[in-house]
Amino acid sequence: AEVSRVSSAILCPSRKVYSSSKTHKFCGSDFAHSLHRAHLTHCRRCWWGGQGAVCCDRGLSSEANHTDANSISDQNSELQPAISIKLQKTSSIPADGIQNQSLEGCKPEFDNPSEKQRAGTDFSTLLGRFWKVAAPYWNSDVKAEARMRLAGVLALTLATTGISVGFNLLGRDFYNALASKDQEQFVKQLLYYLGAFIGGIPVFVTRDYKREILALHWRAWMTKHYMQQYFQNRTFYNIQSQSLIDNPDQRIVDDINAFASTSIGFSMALFSAAIDLISFSGILLGIYPPLFAVLVVYSFGGTLISVALGKGLINLNFMQEKREADFRYGLVRIRENAESIAFYGGEGSELQLLLDRFKESFLNYSQLLLNQRNLDFFTSGYRYLIQLLPAAVVAPLYFAGKIEFGVINQSFSAFNHVLSDFSIIVYQFQSISSFSAVVERLGELSDVLEQQNLSFESSSDKISHSDANETLCVLQPRISILDVKQFVNSNGGEHEKGEKGPLLKIDNLTLQTPQYTATLVKNLSLVVNEGEHLLIMGPSGAGKTSLLRAIAGLWQAGKGTIKRYLRYEKKDGIDSLERSEDGHEINGVVRVVSADKRMNARESTEEVKQNRSSCDASDVLSNSAAGHDIDTAQMLFFLPQRPYLVLGTLRQQVLYPRWHEGSVSSLSSPVTHDSPSHQRHQPSDRDLIDVLGRVSLSHLLKYCNGLDSRVEWANVLSLGEQQRLAFARLLVSKPRLVLLDESTSSLDEENEALLYRELLAAGITYISVGHRSSLRQFHNHLLTLAPLDDNVDCKNWLFAPMKKESTFLGSAN
Numbered sequence: 001a002e003v004s005r006v007s008s009a010i011l012c013p014s015r016k017v018y019s020s021s022k023t024h025k026f027c028g029s030d031f032a033h034s035l036h037r038a039h040l041t042h043c044r045r046c047w048w049g050g051q052g053a054v055c056c057d058r059g060l061s062s063e064a065n066h067t068d069a070n071s072i073s074d075q076n077s078e079l080q081p082a083i084s085i086k087l088q089k090t091s092s093i094p095a096d097g098i099q100n101q102s103l104e105g106c107k108p109e110f111d112n113p114s115e116k117q118r119a120g121t122d123f124s125t126l127l128g129r130f131w132k133v134a135a136p137y138w139n140s141d142v143k144a145e146a147r148m149r150l151a152g153v154l155a156l157t158l159a160t161t162g163i164s165v166g167f168n169l170l171g172r173d174f175y176n177a178l179a180s181k182d183q184e185q186f187v188k189q190l191l192y193y194l195g196a197f198i199g200g201i202p203v204f205v206t207r208d209y210k211r212e213i214l215a216l217h218w219r220a221w222m223t224k225h226y227m228q229q230y231f232q233n234r235t236f237y238n239i240q241s242q243s244l245i246d247n248p249d250q251r252i253v254d255d256i257n258a259f260a261s262t263s264i265g266f267s268m269a270l271f272s273a274a275i276d277l278i279s280f281s282g283i284l285l286g287i288y289p290p291l292f293a294v295l296v297v298y299s300f301g302g303t304l305i306s307v308a309l310g311k312g313l314i315n316l317n318f319m320q321e322k323r324e325a326d327f328r329y330g331l332v333r334i335r336e337n338a339e340s341i342a343f344y345g346g347e348g349s350e351l352q353l354l355l356d357r358f359k360e361s362f363l364n365y366s367q368l369l370l371n372q373r374n375l376d377f378f379t380s381g382y383r384y385l386i387q388l389l390p391a392a393v394v395a396p397l398y399f400a401g402k403i404e405f406g407v408i409n410q411s412f413s414a415f416n417h418v419l420s421d422f423s424i425i426v427y428q429f430q431s432i433s434s435f436s437a438v439v440e441r442l443g444e445l446s447d448v449l450e451q452q453n454l455s456f457e458s459s460s461d462k463i464s465h466s467d468a469n470e471t472l473c474v475l476q477p478r479i480s481i482l483d484v485k486q487f488v489n490s491n492g493g494e495h496e497k498g499e500k501g502p503l504l505k506i507d508n509l510t511l512q513t514p515q516y517t518a519t520l521v522k523n524l525s526l527v528v529n530e531g532e533h534l535l536i537m538g539p540s541g542a543g544k545t546s547l548l549r550a551i552a553g554l555w556q557a558g559k560g561t562i563k564r565y566l567r568y569e570k571k572d573g574i575d576s577l578e579r580s581e582d583g584h585e586i587n588g589v590v591r592v593v594s595a596d597k598r599m600n601a602r603e604s605t606e607e608v609k610q611n612r613s614s615c616d617a618s619d620v621l622s623n624s625a626a627g628h629d630i631d632t633a634q635m636l637f638f639l640p641q642r643p644y645l646v647l648g649t650l651r652q653q654v655l656y657p658r659w660h661e662g663s664v665s666s667l668s669s670p671v672t673h674d675s676p677s678h679q680r681h682q683p684s685d686r687d688l689i690d691v692l693g694r695v696s697l698s699h700l701l702k703y704c705n706g707l708d709s710r711v712e713w714a715n716v717l718s719l720g721e722q723q724r725l726a727f728a729r730l731l732v733s734k735p736r737l738v739l740l741d742e743s744t745s746s747l748d749e750e751n752e753a754l755l756y757r758e759l760l761a762a763g764i765t766y767i768s769v770g771h772r773s774s775l776r777q778f779h780n781h782l783l784t785l786a787p788l789d790d791n792v793d794c795k796n797w798l799f800a801p802m803k804k805e806s807t808f809l810g811s812a813n
């Protein structure tokens with residue numbers, strides 16, 4: 001899409017309305033994204049209006065060529081020069097209309113990015129997208145197998161064309177025998193015909209079967225490929241939290257399926273059309289050359305008219321897919337939140353919301369049907385006229401006695417073949433339009449996945465695009481997250497006796513929301529040592545959960561460093577090449593910064609490549625998602641307020657998220673020191689039952705018939721039970737550090753104390769977020785966050801040791 005359409009309004013409270021005056025070759029979401037990255041969306045308040053509004057506060061450099069005196073560039077911007085782009089004042093949106101629409105904070109992203117791009121997808125973009133989506137499979141590690149299958153299908157298609165030509169010749173002789181009342185010849189031709197059917201039909205059936213099989217394998221490969229990218233570097237999370245595209249699930253399930261089967265179908269149709277054209281054109285030219293000329297004029301005229309009539313169908317099909325997916329998603333949400341809705345008595349509102357969604361689908365489909373009807377008026381006439389056309393052209397020759405009756409039938413058959421080859425666009429226009437929508441949706445998904453993984457890997461945090469004279473250059477500050485590998489001593493001990501090393505160091509951290517729209521924490525520095533538990537408090541919305549997100553690596557917008565000392569490596573395995581400049585030795589422990597995020601990204605890519613090599617339909621489901629930093633995830637655990645319960649058995653609930661690997665840390669081994677990943681083992685039933693007992697959930701075993709019973713856990717368990725189950729997971733996994741986000745909020749004080757005691761006993765260090773003052777007694781330090789005041793340039797946090805008002809920790813230690 002063109003930027004001038006997408007960002008038709010760039011609006012700011014203190015400035016006027018701008019739009020790009022020039023067409024850029026960026027699609028809408030790329031552009032909007034780039035603006036976000038460039039910190040152009042820093043305003044706290046902005047005005048909205050028009051289509052695809054992007055609000056900005058600073059960042060456009062003074063190099064920008066403005067036609068208005070009220071320059072949009074911000075001389076105070078820390079980030080300039082960030083972007084060089086030609087701008088002009090737009091008159092499309094009245095200023096009054098805008099100023100009446102003030103919103104709290106900037107809207108971070110388009111509501112419906114896909115919808116903003118609807119206007120401008122041209123044929124070459126579509127073709128580019130098709131190539132981008134289709135090509136990887138044919139160049140992948142399974143390319144030899146894929147190409148062999150394709151060659152087989154092509155050979156069968158060729159064979160079926162040959163058989164069709166044979167039928168055509170047989171038909172001519174058959175009708176000639178009939179017309180000349182030659183019974184002997186007629187019976188002979190009839191037998192030939194039957195023989196040809198018996199020999200030919202299996203070839204047609206086998207071709208169709210092989211074609212479907214090829215499409216299935218292609219789909220399997222693409223599904224795995226897209227899912228790997230979707231899970232890599234937590235892209236699924238970014239897509240959701242930043243609303244990058246709508247309904248990725250539908251794109252992965254339905255669109256890939258449609259893409260693979262339709263691509264194969266169309267390719268084969270085109271291939272057989274080309275062969276047919278060559279074979280039957282000869283026959284037709286041999287019968288009567290003017291007939292061929294009539295056919296060419298007829299089919300080209302028909303194609304042009306159908307393209308003109310049906311051009312709106314592509315967009316309508318695209319939107320139909322989206323509307324249907326939105327409607328289905330709405331219903332899924334009802335199922336997931338049935339109880340809350342029932343408690344609220346929200347049926348009426350939900351019904352209305354869903355009906356509104358369905359209405360959108362209905363209206364779009366009505367429009368689609370209208371367009372199809374108009375196209376059908378034409379295509380039906382086009383189809384029926386060909387019943388008469390060849391006979392009308394050739395009949396004078398027959399009446400003049402220049403050709404036999406069988407030739408009329410032969411010309412009719414050849415005409416039909418050649419015409420349907422020439423008219424492939426007319427006949428298939430509706431399928432082509434829905435296929436184009438599929439290509440676009442998958443192209444968008446592919447762009448977003450690529451962009452996410454690219455931005456993750458980009459070492460300079462600088463993304464630039466160039467387009468002829470226009471250059472968009474974006475600076476994107478991000479928090480550095482360093483995973484520091486620790487090497488255990490040969491005696492298994494990590495530190496000198498009594499020494500507690502750091503688990504987490506935060507250095508000068510400024511944290512912002514993912515689209516850089518708001519700053520939540522400024523210049524935070526703190527250290528969490530092993531066994532020193534931190535409580536984070538502060539008013540709602542101050543950024544407590546967001547800080548945990550940053551520590552977990554989910555949010556990286558901002559600056560500063562977070563170092564996590566969570567990974568182990570055997571000391572014997574030290575590779576000198578792994579040591580970075582930061583590597584140094586403290587108290588006999590070698591600490592090496594060896595696994596920052598970028599390195600993980602490269603490792604992940606390698607892993608994905610390896611996984612790709614073994615991709616076939618059978619292992620699509622068996623292979624685990626690649627590209628996740630398992631070691632760190634193992635050592636760092638996050639417990640949200642509302643635990644996520646998987647669809648599975650009680651055993652799987654407790655072992656989540658590692659049950660598929662069969663590798664969790666030993667329940668009997670000490671947590672903090674000797675737990676390199678290779679020493680983990682699958683906990684026994686006894687271990688699991690024991691751990692359920694420790695979190696007061698033994699009753700579940702009786703109530704639901706053992707560890708392997710399958711129940712809709714999220715519906716059956718109370719929120720407090722779910723929170724206790726989450727603690728059971730924690731005790732099984734035994735991470736070094738756990739982030740607890742109000743994860744005991746639904747529990748009574750007694751159970752809360754019980755769970756914290758278990759954590760202490762297991763030697764797990766924790767960082768809790770909470771509002772209840774009862775939590776204080778379980779922690780050594782308190783971090784208090786306050787909402788950030790933009791007008792005051794000072795830190796909004798206080799980090800201090802907790803007063804010894806309770807003896808809980810002292811007695812526990």
Ligand SMILES: Nc1ncnc2c1ncn2[C@@H]1O[C@H](COP(=O)(O)OP(=O)(O)OP(=O)(O)O)[C@@H](O)[C@H]1O
Binds near residue numbers: 515517539545547
């Ligand atoms: N994905 C997001 N994009 C933009 N802003 C967000 C996003 N998620 C949260 N925020 C905003 O960030 C701010 C901090 O949110 P956070 O969840 O960290 O608050 P909190 O201190 O944990 O609040 P509470 O105590 O109510 O849970 C809020 O103003 C919230 O609206």
